Amino acid sequence: MRPALGTITLREPRTLRDALRMLRDEGPLTPLAGCTDVFVQINFGTLRATEFLDLSRLAPLRRICEEDGRLVIGALATYTDLIRSRLVRRRLPMLVAAAREVGGPQIQHRGTIGGNVVNGSPAGDALPVLSAADATLVLASAAAERRVPFTAFYTGYRASVLRPDELLVAIEVAPVEGRQWFRKVGTRAAQAISKVVMAAVRDGTPRIALGSVAPTVVRLPRTEAALAGGAAIAAAQGVLAEEIRPIDDLRSTAAYRLRVATNLLARFWADTAA
Amino acid sequence: MNTPRSGGGARTVAAGPVAFTLNGHAVSVDAHPMARLLDVLREDLGLTGTKEGCGEGECGACTVLLDGAPVCSCLVPLAHARGREVRTIESLGGDHALQRAFVAEGGAQCGACTPGMIMAALALPEHPTRERIRQGLAGNLCRCTGYEAIYRAVERAASETVATPGASAAAEERKP
Ligand SMILES: Cc1cc2nc3c(=O)[nH]c(=O)nc-3n(C[C@H](O)[C@H](O)[C@H](O)COP(=O)(O)OP(=O)(O)OC[C@H]3O[C@@H](n4cnc5c(N)ncnc54)[C@H](O)[C@@H]3O)c2cc1C
Ligand code: FES
Ligand code: FES
Numbered sequence: 001m002r003p004a005l006g007t008i009t010l011r012e013p014r015t016l017r018d019a020l021r022m023l024r025d026e027g028p029l030t031p032l033a034g035c036t037d038v039f040v041q042i043n044f045g046t047l048r049a050t051e052f053l054d055l056s057r058l059a060p061l062r063r064i065c066e067e068d069g070r071l072v073i074g075a076l077a078t079y080t081d082l083i084r085s086r087l088v089r090r091r092l093p094m095l096v097a098a099a100r101e102v103g104g105p106q107i108q109h110r111g112t113i114g115g116n117v118v119n120g121s122p123a124g125d126a127l128p129v130l131s132a133a134d135a136t137l138v139l140a141s142a143a144a145e146r147r148v149p150f151t152a153f154y155t156g157y158r159a160s161v162l163r164p165d166e167l168l169v170a171i172e173v174a175p176v177e178g179r180q181w182f183r184k185v186g187t188r189a190a191q192a193i194s195k196v197v198m199a200a201v202r203d204g205t206p207r208i209a210l211g212s213v214a215p216t217v218v219r220l221p222r223t224e225a226a227l228a229g230g231a232a233i234a235a236a237q238g239v240l241a242e243e244i245r246p247i248d249d250l251r252s253t254a255a256y257r258l259r260v261a262t263n264l265l266a267r268f269w270a271d272t273a274a
Numbered sequence: 275m276n277t278p279r280s281g282g283g284a285r286t287v288a289a290g291p292v293a294f295t296l297n298g299h300a301v302s303v304d305a306h307p308m309a310r311l312l313d314v315l316r317e318d319l320g321l322t323g324t325k326e327g328c329g330e331g332e333c334g335a336c337t338v339l340l341d342g343a344p345v346c347s348c349l350v351p352l353a354h355a356r357g358r359e360v361r362t363i364e365s366l367g368g369d370h371a372l373q374r375a376f377v378a379e380g381g382a383q384c385g386a387c388t389p390g391m392i393m394a395a396l397a398l399p400e401h402p403t404r405e406r407i408r409q410g411l412a413g414n415l416c417r418c419t420g421y422e423a424i425y426r427a428v429e430r431a432a433s434e435t436v437a438t439p440g441a442s443a444a445a446e447e448r449k450p
Contacts, residue, residue, distance in 0.1 A: 005306040010353055012287040012307070032351065039310070039349040040330045052308065056354055057287065080343070104413020105394065106334060109343040110350070 002043050003050065012054045016061065016169065020142040022053060023165045029053040031167060033076055034110035036103070037119045061114075061169055064088060071173040075114025079103075082113065092133060092173060094180035094199050098125045101184045114168045117150075120158040120216070125184060127217040128199035130171060131209035132180075138170040139163075147172070157215035178203030179272040185260050195252040196260040202272035204228065208265070213246040213257055220244070223265065233269050237262040287356065294355045296321075297365035307353035312336045314352050315362060323363035323389050327415070334414030337390035338362050344394045344413070361396075363389035371431040372396065381427030383418035390414050395428045402432060 011029065013019040023029055030049040032038055033056070041047035055061065055076060062076040064085045071091045073082070079099040082088050089096050102108055102116075102125050116126045117137065135150040139162060150171075154160050162168065179202040185195050197211040205228040208220045223240045231239070246257035293302040296319065305314050315321045315338070327335035329348050336347040339361040340354070366373055372392045375381065382388040391414050398410045407428050416424060 005309055008306070008308045010307045010351070012353060014287065035349050035351060035354070036331055036346075039351070042308075043310070043329045043348065054307075054351075054353055103331070104334065105397070105410060106337055106344050106346045106413040107331060109340075110345050 002045060008050050008052065010052045010054055012057060014057050016058050016140070016167075017142075019053060019055065019058060020140060020165075020167065023167065024142040026051075028164045031055050031118075033112040033115040034078060036107050036111040037115055037121075055167070067172075069175060071175075073113060073171045073173070075117075075168045075170055076112050077114075078110060078112050079108035080105075083108070092129070092176065092180070094132070094182040094201075095126065095129045097182040098129050098184070098197075098199065101125060101186075113171060117153070117171070118160070118162060118168055120154060120160055122157070122214060122216055123197065123212045124217070125197055125211070128197055128209035128211045129182060130173075131217050131219055132199040132201050132207045133173050133176050134207065136172040136174075137168055138172060139166045140169045141166045145169075151219055154216040176201055178206075181268045181272055183264055183267065185264070196246075196257050196264065198261070198264045198268065200268045200272075202268070208268070210244065210261055210264075213244045213261055218244065227269070233266050236269075237265055240265050287353075292352050292356050294357060295359040297361055303352070305352055307351060307356075309352045310348055311338070311350040311352055311355055311360070312347035314355075315347060315360075321362050321364050325386055325389055327386060327390075332415065333387070333390070334394060334411075335387055335390040337393040337414065339393055339397060342397065344397045346413075361393070363393060366392065371434045372428070375427040375431035375434075376424070379423045379427040379430055381419060381424040387414060387416040387418075391416070391424055395431070398428065398432075400432065402428070404429070 011022050013022055029051050032052050032054045061074040063074045064077055064081060064087055065072050066087060071087060079102050082099040083096055102111060113126050116124045130150045137148045137150055137153055139146050139148060148161060181200045184197045195212055200206060200208040206224050208224055209217055210220065211217045220240060220243050222243050223236055226236045226239045240262055241258060244261060246254045248254050291302040291304045292307060303314055303318050305318050312324060312326055315324050324338055324347060325335040326348060327333035331346045331349045334346060337344050338347045341358050372395055376388060391411060394411050394414050398407060404425060407425050
């Protein structure tokens with residue numbers, strides 16, 4: 001059951017500075033971006049929070065631009081924004097591929113990349129892309145701004161280093177050398193939560209990230225090293241099978257996920273061969 | 275139904291009624307900013323054409339256009355409609371090309387999904403391919419028709435010559 005509205009409050013700041021002050025002085029507050037995760041939780045009464053902070057008026061957080069050679073994506077950029085952005089299409093096509101496979105159009109118009117990151121589901125489709133791209137997250141509080149490598153953001157299942165007084169404001173991506181690759185395996189293209197999702201970059205040292213096979217999105221350093229060292233793909237698949245420990249759950253089994261992951265690795269390698 | 279909110283003054287959007295444009299008309303509703311747009315449309319504004327299926331963004335029955343883009347109104351807080359344009363199935367009036375085509379092709383059986391389907395279809399470009407229609411309706415579930423009749427209905431409506439009111443939403447979608 002949805003909690004009674006009378007118990008819920010919403011703050012609607014007009015600027016980032018005010019939003020950050022409210023988080024500091026009036027928190028804990030739950031930020032709202034596109035609400036495609038939060039409203040599901042509210043509608044089903046699984047979210048206990050009652051004090052919310054609306055980010056939707058903070059227009060600068062929706063910008064996508066280039067700064068000092070880096071691609072900077074505002075946390076409020078929606079999947080539709082990513083798909084339509086020439087900059088993202090040119091510099092990070094694997095993110096466009098991921099965005100196209102999120103939900104249906106209704107979810108793509110509302111869901112944000114920042115919400116995907118902070119929600120932190122291990123099945124989040126943008127997450128392996130940010131991991132393989134070695135993205136940096138820009139976190140801001142009223143007192144300071146700090147930068148955290150995406151690969152150091154999560155500390156466990158849906159847990160991260162983001163503090164309650166901080167917002168994710170942007171995601172920065174340095175130029176990605178090499179061929180980019182993304183594949184999502186679910187039950188059907190639209191609306192399906194990923195069973196296994198892989199993003200990878202083929203460069204001297206390949207960068208490979210997997211979602212839905214562990215409590216958080218993971219990089220595969222040993223598999224990457226094996227491929228960089230010239231291992232045959234079959235050997236690299238063997239390393240991958242040692243490197244991840246997927247689980248059985250409602251959506252799939254561990255054995256199936258492992259099989260899919262090793263197949264995806266071979267697909268990536270074949271698709272990106274020169 | 276309004277709850278007291280702190281941090282008032284110019285720092286935040288003023289409390290009180292939420293004003294937006296609904297089907298071309300200015301409206302103002304005195305409802306909670308965290309109320310679901312779906313409930314406000316159906317209960318506060320009496321527009322019951324928009325349906326609730328799942329309440330979790332999966333089925334698309336509650337689809338409305340927000341500034342021309344299809345969204346699930348069960349996942350939209352009223353606050354996010356403030357100052358924006360909301361369009362519901364009622365704006366079509368009953369004799370829209372899409373409505374006639376859904377009838378003609380048997381695209382509506384129980385009808386639960388139909389308003390949402392039509393709102394999602396409105397956002398399609400003017401002469402969509404079958405693939406584009408599939409994509410555009412991928413967020414809408416139908417338990418009755420098996421989709422074929424729905425796709426045919428959208429194609430039939432698109433083949434009717436004069437520009438439909440959907441064209442403006444489609445133009446919106448094509449913006450860079
Ligand atoms: C039908 C349906 C299908 C879906 N399909 C997919 C799918 O295929 N792939 C996928 O990955 N996801 C999917 N999702 C999940 C969801 O749409 C995404 O995770 C989306 O990116 C969430 O973004 P949002 O803006 O809606 O987040 P919200 O719901 O607004 O917020 C999510 C969480 O992040 C916090 N938050 C948001 N922005 C910030 C910020 N800037 N700083 C700090 N905290 C913040 C919120 O407090 C909340 O805890 C689906 C959801 C639905 C309902
Ligand atoms: S009722 Fe909103 S998507 Fe099902
Ligand atoms: S006509 Fe019954 S759900 Fe579509």
